[in-house]
Amino acid sequence: MVAVTGGRQGTGEERAVADRQWGGGGSKPAKPVKPADSADPADPAEDRKPQSDEAHSAFTPPLGVPLPPPPEDEHPTSEFALPEGVAAEPESGPEGSAFIAPGTGPRPVPPPAPPAFTPPYGIPKVSLIKEEAPWQDRMRTMLRMPLAERPIPDRPGKQEEETGPAVPRVLDLTLRIGELLLAGGEGAEDVEAAMFGVAHAYGLGRCEPTVTFTLLTVSYQPSLVDDPVTANRTVRRRGTDYTRLNAVYRLVHDITSQGLTLEEAYGRLAEIRRNRHPYPGWALTLASGLLAGAASMLVGGGPVVFLAAAVGAMLGDRLAWLAAGRGLPEFYQFVAAAMPPAAMGVALSALHAYVDVQASAVITGGLFALIPGRALVAGVQDGLTGFYITAAARLLEVGYLIVGIVCGVLVVLYGGVHVGGGTLNPEAALEHQDRPVIQIIAAMMLAFAFAVLLQQERHTVWVTTLNGGVAWVIYGALATTMGADPVPATAVAAGLVGLFGQLLARYRHASALPYITAAIGPLLPGSAVYFALLNFAKNELNTGISSLTRAAALALAIAIGVNLGSEMARLFLKVPGEAAGRRAAKRTRGF
Numbered sequence: 001m002v003a004v005t006g007g008r009q010g011t012g013e014e015r016a017v018a019d020r021q022w023g024g025g026g027s028k029p030a031k032p033v034k035p036a037d038s039a040d041p042a043d044p045a046e047d048r049k050p051q052s053d054e055a056h057s058a059f060t061p062p063l064g065v066p067l068p069p070p071p072e073d074e075h076p077t078s079e080f081a082l083p084e085g086v087a088a089e090p091e092s093g094p095e096g097s098a099f100i101a102p103g104t105g106p107r108p109v110p111p112p113a114p115p116a117f118t119p120p121y122g123i124p125k126v127s128l129i130k131e132e133a134p135w136q137d138r139m140r141t142m143l144r145m146p147l148a149e150r151p152i153p154d155r156p157g158k159q160e161e162e163t164g165p166a167v168p169r170v171l172d173l174t175l176r177i178g179e180l181l182l183a184g185g186e187g188a189e190d191v192e193a194a195m196f197g198v199a200h201a202y203g204l205g206r207c208e209p210t211v212t213f214t215l216l217t218v219s220y221q222p223s224l225v226d227d228p229v230t231a232n233r234t235v236r237r238r239g240t241d242y243t244r245l246n247a248v249y250r251l252v253h254d255i256t257s258q259g260l261t262l263e264e265a266y267g268r269l270a271e272i273r274r275n276r277h278p279y280p281g282w283a284l285t286l287a288s289g290l291l292a293g294a295a296s297m298l299v300g301g302g303p304v305v306f307l308a309a310a311v312g313a314m315l316g317d318r319l320a321w322l323a324a325g326r327g328l329p330e331f332y333q334f335v336a337a338a339m340p341p342a343a344m345g346v347a348l349s350a351l352h353a354y355v356d357v358q359a360s361a362v363i364t365g366g367l368f369a370l371i372p373g374r375a376l377v378a379g380v381q382d383g384l385t386g387f388y389i390t391a392a393a394r395l396l397e398v399g400y401l402i403v404g405i406v407c408g409v410l411v412v413l414y415g416g417v418h419v420g421g422g423t424l425n426p427e428a429a430l431e432h433q434d435r436p437v438i439q440i441i442a443a444m445m446l447a448f449a450f451a452v453l454l455q456q457e458r459h460t461v462w463v464t465t466l467n468g469g470v471a472w473v474i475y476g477a478l479a480t481t482m483g484a485d486p487v488p489a490t491a492v493a494a495g496l497v498g499l500f501g502q503l504l505a506r507y508r509h510a511s512a513l514p515y516i517t518a519a520i521g522p523l524l525p526g527s528a529v530y531f532a533l534l535n536f537a538k539n540e541l542n543t544g545i546s547s548l549t550r551a552a553a554l555a556l557a558i559a560i561g562v563n564l565g566s567e568m569a570r571l572f573l574k575v576p577g578e579a580a581g582r583r584a585a586k587r588t589r590g591f
Contacts, residue, residue, distance in 0.1 A: 167229055170202045171218050173265055175233040177248060178209070178216045180272070183238045184245040185374050185513060188387040191216075194248075197256045198265075213393035240374070241455040242514040247272045253509045277455050281321070284453055288369050289314040291449035291521070292341065296365030297442035298472075299527055300435075304357050309365035312344035316366065331404045334370060338408030341366020346412055360530065363409065368446070368526040372401045373558070374454070374517045380559030381566075406533055413537040436476060443472035443522035450518035460514045463504060467519035471497045475523060487550075490523050491557035491564075497523075498565025506569070516562055525554035 178195040182188075188211040195209035195218055210217040214235050221228035251268050254260050260268070279287075292313030293306040301309065316337035323333045342363050349359035379394030447468025451461045471493045478489035501515035528551035535544035 167204065167220060168231070169262060170199060170204055171220060171229065171231040173262065173269070174198045174209070174218050175216050175231060176269060177252060178211065178218075179233055179235050180244065180248045182211065182216065182235050184241060184248075185238075185378055185517075186245065186511060187378055187385065188212075188382045188390040189385045190511075194252045197252055201256045201259070202262065211387065211390065213390045240453070241277060242460075242511070242517075243278050243455050243457050244272055244275065246457060246460075246510045246514065247275070249511050250509065278457065279452055279455060285314050285317050287449040287452040288317040291446055291453065292365040292369045294365075294442045294445035294449065295368030295522075295526060296361040298439055298446070298522060299358075299361045299364050301358055301361035301365065305361045305365070308344050308348055308357070309341065309362045312341035312362060312366050313369045315340035315344075316369075331400055334401050334404035335408040338366070338370055338405045339412055341369075342409045342412035346415070360534070363413075364526045364530045367405065367409070367530050368521070368524055370405050371524045371526060371529065372398050373520055373524050373555075374513075375401070376555055377517065377520070377559045377562050380556065381563045384560070384563050402529075405529075409530075409533050410537055413534060434480070439476065440469055440472055444469040446521045447518050450521040451514070454514070454518055456514045456518070464515055464518045467497055467500055467515060468522055470500070471519055472522045487553050487557050490554050491561040493523055494520055494558045494561030495565040495568070498562035499569050500565075501562075502566040502569035512566060516566075520558055520562065523554075523558050525551040528554060 174195045177198055178191050181191045181194055192209050192211045195211070195216070196207065199207040199209070199218065199220065204220045206222065207218060207220045210219075215232060216235065217230065217232040219228050219230040248269075251265065251272065254268075255265055289310035293310035296305045296309040316339065319340060320333045320337035323336045344366070345359040345363035348357050348362060375394055375398050379391050379398060381391075382388075382394060383391030444465050448461060448465040450468075451464045456464065474496055475489050475493040478484045478492060479486050497516055497519045498512075501512045501519065504515045505512035528547050532544045532547035532551060535541075535547060
């Protein structure tokens with residue numbers, strides 16, 4: 001019998017061994033048997049020589065029949081075997097030494113194998129305990145990396161037990177922190193960065209947070225072969241409290257930098273939720289009146305206009321609180337809040353024969369207190385950073401609130417113009433009055449009142465007030481002194497507000513919203529909105545649409561300017577990750 005290995009005939013020594021195993025019965029070994037296809041054609045006696053019964057095997061084919069090829073699944077050759085004609089490399093032995101005899105001494109350690117691949121941008125260096133960079137930049141940089149390139153979590157400070165904290169509890173803490181940030185008006189990108197920072201600090205490196213307008217989701221997959229763990233939370237209530245927002249920012253900073261334990265983080269979060277608002281309800285009502293009065297002075301009003309606008313705004317605020325206490329939606333609250341200032345302006349216009357005041361300034365001041373500038377800036381910022389679903393939802397919310405203001409003001413203006421015989425003149429408030437000192441003071445008062453309405457911390461109110469005054473100085477220098485168009489002048493002033501706010505936020509490791517939102521109050525397009533509504537009430541649609549378009553342009557200039565100023569602050573400051581540049585916020589790159 002012929003020994004077959006890998007589809008090849010064996011050598012002479014192998015055939016001899018096979019004969020001894022299968023055909024050898026006596027003391028004399030049997031003669032090797034050659035198959036028909038391997039017989040020597042030069043030896044004709046080989047074919048005529050009869051074979052004994054002992055030389056045959058039950059598995060040997062008859063003479064003249066070739067050997068069948070071995071089945072594929074029983075092929076004895078491994079797929080890692082060397083092909084024919086290729087010699088195996090000799091094993092390299094340990095290097096010898098002049099002082100050690102061969103075969104003795106420790107075996108040298110082989111050099112480490114090179115990595116399987118190198119990312120195209122290099123392997124970034126990102127430290128979670130880097131004090132000179134805010135956690136927003138650190139986490140934003142890691143979020144924009146592919147999952148395979150993110151560094152392994154290395155939690156400093158206090159450590160949990162060897163198994164680490166429970167994954168469901170970490171995900172729950174992450175969602176609760178994200179809920180407070182999103183409900184407080186923070187942008188979707190910063191909320192996502194905060195959620196990722198908390199999860200990464202507790203060892204959940206392979207985690208993906210997702211933020212929409214009302215839903216927060218976080219998913220964690222330990223490895224490619226493990227099932228992912230996903231949790232979500234719905235944001236049902238929204239409130240404006242920048243004191244609580246800053247407290248959450250400090251909590252995230254301590255978790256990512258100082259290594260708080262899970263129990264300490266839960267205790268801090270419960271304390272933040274229990275804290276009451278820094279200002280009582282009556283202070284908010286007075287701030288609303290101060291805001292409307294200061295806004296009326298910006299557009300040319302005097303002391304009488306200031307008092308009328310303040311009274312109208314405070315009545316509207318109390319009426320809105322009453323509607324909210326009855327459970328009415330926010331749309332109807334804005335309708336109720338917009339009616340008293342408009343009624344106050346119509347009443348003053350009916351008394352123009354006795355009192356010479358600008359009734360239009362009263363209504364304009366009331367609109368300043370109602371325009372949702374915070375939601376507008378957040379919506380445009382989400383759109384610019386690639387969160388289009390959240391941006392569309394925020395802008396739709398702004399649209400609904402503005403429609404509520406329009407409905408409340410139009411009802412009163414229509415009654416005053418067509419029924420009460422009021423003489424509201426759209427051009428009355430357009431008369432330019434050069435009062436720079438009074439307007440700067442009014443702008444600072446407006447920013448101060450806006451900061452109180454946003455429930456800011458007391459030490460941030462004065463900084464915001466100065467930032468608002470600087471914004472109005474820049475706008476006045478460009479629009480009044482240089483004669484520039486109000487839209488680019490507004491964009492430049494809002495950009496400086498965003499730049500200063502971002503720098504202050506980085507210095508204090510806090511949110512930039514308290515330093516930005518109230519400071520853009522003097523730049524809000526209250527006059528343009530009022531003129532559009534008044535022209536609509538007088539059936540002058542073309543003029544009204546033109547004024548409304550101008551108001552929209554000013555609002556977009558404010559939002560884009562604020563976002564551009566914030567991006568400039570990040571551009572000039574050092575971003576973590578020396579080997580990799582800051583990646584774009586837009587994921588799809590337009591494709």
